[in-house]
Amino acid sequence: MEAKLKQELIETFGERLTKAAKMYLDNCSRCGLCIEACHAYASSPETRYTAVGRAQNIRRLYEEYFKKGKIAKKLNEAVELDDHWMEKVYETAYTCTGCRRCMTYCPFGIDTGVIQGIAKMLLITADQEPKTLTMLADMSIAKAKTIEKTKENFAAAAKNLEAEVLQRWRSEGGEEVVPLDVQDANVLYVALAGKHSIIPAAAIMNAAKEKWSLSYFEAVNFGAFVGNPAKTKEIAGRIIEEAKRLNIKEVVICECGTAYRVMKHMSGEKPFKVITFAELIARYVEQGRIKLDKSKLPAKVTYHDPCQIARQGGIYEQPRYVLGQLTDNFVEMTPNRQANWCCGGGGGLVAMGEKDFRMKSAKVKADQVKATGAEVLCTACENCHTQLSDLNEHYGLGVKVEYLSDLTAKALVQD
Amino acid sequence: MSDYAADKVLDLKGLPCPMPVVKMSQEIGSVDVGQIIEVHTTDPGSLSDFPAWAETSGNEVLGSEQGEFIKIFIKRNN
Numbered sequence: 001m002e003a004k005l006k007q008e009l010i011e012t013f014g015e016r017l018t019k020a021a022k023m024y025l026d027n028c029s030r031c032g033l034c035i036e037a038c039h040a041y042a043s044s045p046e047t048r049y050t051a052v053g054r055a056q057n058i059r060r061l062y063e064e065y066f067k068k069g070k071i072a073k074k075l076n077e078a079v080e081l082d083d084h085w086m087e088k089v090y091e092t093a094y095t096c097t098g099c100r101r102c103m104t105y106c107p108f109g110i111d112t113g114v115i116q117g118i119a120k121m122l123l124i125t126a127d128q129e130p131k132t133l134t135m136l137a138d139m140s141i142a143k144a145k146t147i148e149k150t151k152e153n154f155a156a157a158a159k160n161l162e163a164e165v166l167q168r169w170r171s172e173g174g175e176e177v178v179p180l181d182v183q184d185a186n187v188l189y190v191a192l193a194g195k196h197s198i199i200p201a202a203a204i205m206n207a208a209k210e211k212w213s214l215s216y217f218e219a220v221n222f223g224a225f226v227g228n229p230a231k232t233k234e235i236a237g238r239i240i241e242e243a244k245r246l247n248i249k250e251v252v253i254c255e256c257g258t259a260y261r262v263m264k265h266m267s268g269e270k271p272f273k274v275i276t277f278a279e280l281i282a283r284y285v286e287q288g289r290i291k292l293d294k295s296k297l298p299a300k301v302t303y304h305d306p307c308q309i310a311r312q313g314g315i316y317e318q319p320r321y322v323l324g325q326l327t328d329n330f331v332e333m334t335p336n337r338q339a340n341w342c343c344g345g346g347g348g349l350v351a352m353g354e355k356d357f358r359m360k361s362a363k364v365k366a367d368q369v370k371a372t373g374a375e376v377l378c379t380a381c382e383n384c385h386t387q388l389s390d391l392n393e394h395y396g397l398g399v400k401v402e403y404l405s406d407l408t409a410k411a412l413v414q415d
Numbered sequence: 416m417s418d419y420a421a422d423k424v425l426d427l428k429g430l431p432c433p434m435p436v437v438k439m440s441q442e443i444g445s446v447d448v449g450q451i452i453e454v455h456t457t458d459p460g461s462l463s464d465f466p467a468w469a470e471t472s473g474n475e476v477l478g479s480e481q482g483e484f485i486k487i488f489i490k491r492n493n
C-alpha cells in the first residue's frame with residue numbers, strides 16, 4: 001500500500017472517531033455474548049462471522065494508530081494497515097447486514113453498525129467499496145437534476161397504474177387514483193421503482209380517503225448502504241425538499257427498512273413527521289377508515305420483523321395489529337420482535353448479489369420460518385422480501401412470501 | 416413498431432428493487448458502443464431511474480414507450 005493512501009486512510013479513521021465510536025472500540029471485554037447472536041455465525045459457524053470478530057479487524061487498527069504505549073499495543077494485538085488487512089476491513093463491512101441483533105446482547109451495548117461505518121468509510125477512501133452500491137447512490141443523486149426532464153413520463157406511468165389500483169379499490173370518481181404534486185397533502189408516499197410498491201398502497205390510501213401525493217423519488221437510500229454520509233444526506237434531501245415544497249404533514253415510507261431508518265432517524269429535524277407504511281395501515285384500521293375481510297387470507301400466516309423497522313425503529317405491534325384483522329390463523333416465529341433473526345439480506349447484500357453468502361449465512365432464518373409451519377410469510381420490507389423469497393427457493397420452505405401492504409389491499413372491504 | 420431498432424432486448428419486468436438498474440449496468444457491456452438495448456419493465460420508477468443512470472454512466476436514453484409494459488431504449492455510448 002502506498003504511503004500516501006495509508007495516511008489518507010488513517011485520517012479517515014480519525015475523522016470517524018466520535019465519542020461513541022471510541023467508547024465502542026475501547027470497551028469490549030471479549031465476553032463473547034454477541035457471538036451466538038449473529039445469524040451469520042449461528043448459520044456457519046465461523047468466528048470471522050461474529051460481531052466481536054468483525055469489530056476486532058477495526059479495533060486492532062485503532063490500537064495501532066490511535067492508542068499509546070508499546071506494550072499495550074502488543075497485548076491488544078495492534079496491526080499495521082496494509083493491503084491484506086484491507087481484505088479484513090472489507091469482511092467487517094460486507095459480511096455484516098447491520099441488523100444490530102448483536103448489540104442487544106452486548107452488556108456494553110456496543111454498536112456494530114458504528115464500527116461497520118468506519119470499515120465502509122475506509123473502503124470508500126481506498127476506492128475498494130462495492131461499485132454497484134456507489135453506482136446506485138450516484139444514480140439517485142443524479143436524479144435530483146434529471147427529474148425535471150423525466151417527470152412527465154413518470155406521471156404517465158403512474159396514470160397507467162389506475163386500472164390495477166381500481167381493481168383493489170373502486171374510487172368514487174373525480175379524484176386522482178395515483179395523485180402527484182398535491183399541495184398541502186397529509187401524506188407524501190415515497191415508493192420504490194416497482195409498481196408492486198405503488199398499487200396496493202394507492203388502493204389502501206384511497207380506501208381511507210386520504211389526501212395523499214406520490215413522491216417522484218424512490219425511497220431507498222444506497223448512500224446509506226455504501227456507508228457514505230454525504231451521499232446519504234443528498235439522497236434523503238431530494239425527498240425532504242419535495243415534502244417541503246408541497247407542505248406535507250407526514251412523509252410515509254413504503255415497505256423499505258433502510259429508507260425508513262434514514263428518513264426517520266438519520267436526517268435531522270424536519271418540518272413533517274415520518275412513519276412507515278405499516279403504521280399508516282394500522283392507523284386506518286384503528287380509526288375504522290378501512291375494513292378488512294378475513295376470508296381473503298385463509299392460510300396460516302407468520303411475520304418477519306424487518307430489522308430496520310423493528311429492532312431499530314421500534315415498530316413491532318402495528319404490523320401484528322393489522323395481521324390480527326387479516327387472519328385468525330397467525331403464528332409467531334421464534335424468536336421474534338427485538339430478538340428476531342435478520343433475514344440475511346441487509347446492508348446492501350441483495351443489491352450486490354452475494355447469493356451464496358446470503359443463503360449460507362441465513363440458514364437459521366430458514367429453519368426459523370420452517371418451524372412455524374406457516375404457509376404465508378409476511379413482511380414489510382422489500383429487501384427482506386427479496387431475501388426471504390431467495391431463502392424460500394433455496395431451502396424449499398414452501399411458503400408464499402407476501403407484503404403486508406398487498407395482503408391488506410387484497411382484503412379491503414368495499415360496501 | 417418501435418422508433419428504435421434494438422440490438423438486444425432485456426426483460427426486466429417484475430424485478431424487485433434495485434435489480435432493474437443493476438442488471439442494466441451489467442448488461443450494457445454486452446453490446447457494442449453505438450448499439451441499442453431495449454429494456455422491458457413494469458416499474459414506473461424506471462422512467463426516472465434509467466435517465467439518471469445514463470447521466471452518471473455516460474450512456475443515453477433515446478426514448479421510451481408505454482403500453483402493456485414500459486419500453487426504454489438505451490444507447491451504449493462508451
Ligand code: SF4
Nearest residue numbers: 038096097099100102
Ligand atoms: S449487526 Fe447483525 S450481521 Fe452484523 S455482526 Fe451484528 S448480528 Fe451479525
Ligand code: SF4
Nearest residue numbers: 028029031032034106
Ligand atoms: S458482547 Fe459486547 S463486550 Fe462482549 S465480546 Fe461482544 S462486543 Fe465485546
